[in-house]
Amino acid sequence: MGGLELEGVTKAFGASRAVDDVSLRVEPGAFLALLGPSGCGKTTLLRLVAGLERPSAGRIAIAGRVVSDPGRFVEAEERGLGMVFQSYALWPHMSVAENVAFGLRVRKLPAEKRRRRVADALAMVGLDAFADRKPAQLSGGQRQRVALARCLALEPPLVLLDEPLANLDAHLRETMQREFRRLHRETGATFVVVTHDQAEAMALADTIAVMHEGRLQQVAPPQDLYAAPATEMVARFIGRGALLPVEILEPARQGRAPVRLAGRTLVVRSAAEAAGPGRLVLRSETLALSDAPDGVPARVVDAVYRGGFHTLDIAIDGVEGALVQVASREALASGAPVGLAIEDAWALPA
Template sequence: MHGLELIGVTKRFGTGAAAVADVSLSVERGAFLALLGPSGCGKTTLLRLVAGLERPCAGRIAIAGNVVADGARFVEPEERGLGMVFQSYALWPHMSVAENVAFGLRVRRLPAEKRRRRVADALAMVGLSDYAARKPAQLSGGQRQRVALARCLALEPPVVLLDEPLANLDAHLRETMQQEFRRLHRESGATFVAVTHDQSEAMALADTVAVMHEGRLVQVDAPRALYRSPASAMVARFVGRGALVPVEVLGPSEEGRRTIRLAGETLAVRGVAPAGAGLLCLRPEDLALVGEGEGVPAQVRESVYRGGFFEITLAIAGLPEAPVVLTAPEAAEPGRAVGLAVRDGWVLAAEGGA
């Protein structure tokens, strides 16, 4: 049984373009899904539809096998049995940590002894047992985030919705909380669905990432597959620090690879693009500097020290509008002619092509 299932879900506000357009998605029970995309792509609206905070104009939503929204039925948010962690934490400032965690349980009229046990277990799970009597104002940002998560987990929901849960934390706390979210996901056994615009966060947290663009799902895949084999130019640009370089696809080569021509050089790379105009996605780790006259001819544009390595920007011969970036232990002088060794890459059809 799926933890969450959406079939043809659409949401419009007014007469404009759909904020969510014909989205179909199945999330296995116990999975961790990240909804990833730029601002305005529809990911938060989709989360609100699942939560019951918005009504779909079309389509069906089912949670743990129970239909909560379709053309004939709409289950109110408080009746869906979901847990939700908001970006703002949404803690009651006048309540203690324990009272905040117990709030949803009181609303559900859980008996006092069960409520006390659930609160204690949830606080222990997030490492805040010693903070039960404190008020939110006495906690750090990371601790407040843990309280919000404990309040959610105390309800023992089948699905936990996370709305940009780490956006308000500094870089160090975000990394720490990523570890906590992964641990709590494993221990709770719940289905987690997180909305984020941060690709590194999505990759670190989720076992499946769904990329959205203009209200539609454009690729749903495991993080590694999404990074190594983007389905479109939009995904290739948005995920990772890659560059898209125009190439000519000559046809298939051995082992399912494609033969391409780049700046006069013939290469074999991964991909499924048909013969004709293509776009080659190059990641920094796939590239290396070699001597002039070797590899693909290029010129150094910029060399910036990033702490332990240099980030070098190159312009490939004949393609000044498509710079590529690689990392190297030593700097390279701007203007210097070099060779570019392409160890790997992924070619897809040019935009507007087949």
């Protein structure tokens, strides 16, 4: 199995840094997602790992072997990686089996070993009966499976996936997500996937690295990213959390700290090391309307019927320009006063 180590990796295009001083360690057998908005540098970082781009600075090691540093650069074809592209990149004139065997022929594997690898890879992705078909005779999901089989036939220690599900419809994406998870378990290889879709990243990966403007923002399991974002960018991007300005009154103790919001003192989850200005991260599922006296005073801005319930846009009194969303069984008129119960929240320093 092959792990991945990046140390101070930078890629500059003129004065612009597409990847800026990225250091990251991926354990052997892990499934990592590189996640971020378009233009954040995630695809460039994947291409640097693959050897399709040369870094401007830094060190890259795969399975303990240094493939790029200031004194050396191992070409892509010599890194022994598997890569699945968004476009599938299948040869239209070749059969499914011939496409899967292509990389093995390039590596000059003996014919019998090549035949066995192709059969095993096609069986793994459920396409044994399609070996003689051409790509044009396959659905989009089947073509994606062929591209994956071609990659797995090489038995690579590291599999790189560049937006592999972007061209599939919603149903096929869910099916292929299950397939990727199954194949990751069965092969034991290290998988790295690039995606801009946070739901896809959370469904696939055991660790997510969030990028923004070429830099890593946070690397953590999906649950930790959602519950305890390290930066405002991560808080807004993951789960589309609402951020409200608060005053952190004391440093966190045992993972909790008192904060001041709209004249009320709340004790919330936090890792703040000092008192001062902060941001309170709220998720809609941890908010509810309340008649209790300690409810945070607020008012309804808008209500949208969602089928069985309404989504209410709520503005908290005294907090300028911040809206939170709450699910409600009843529609409330715009401007109606309400109390807001905050069942869980995370405070981070501003």
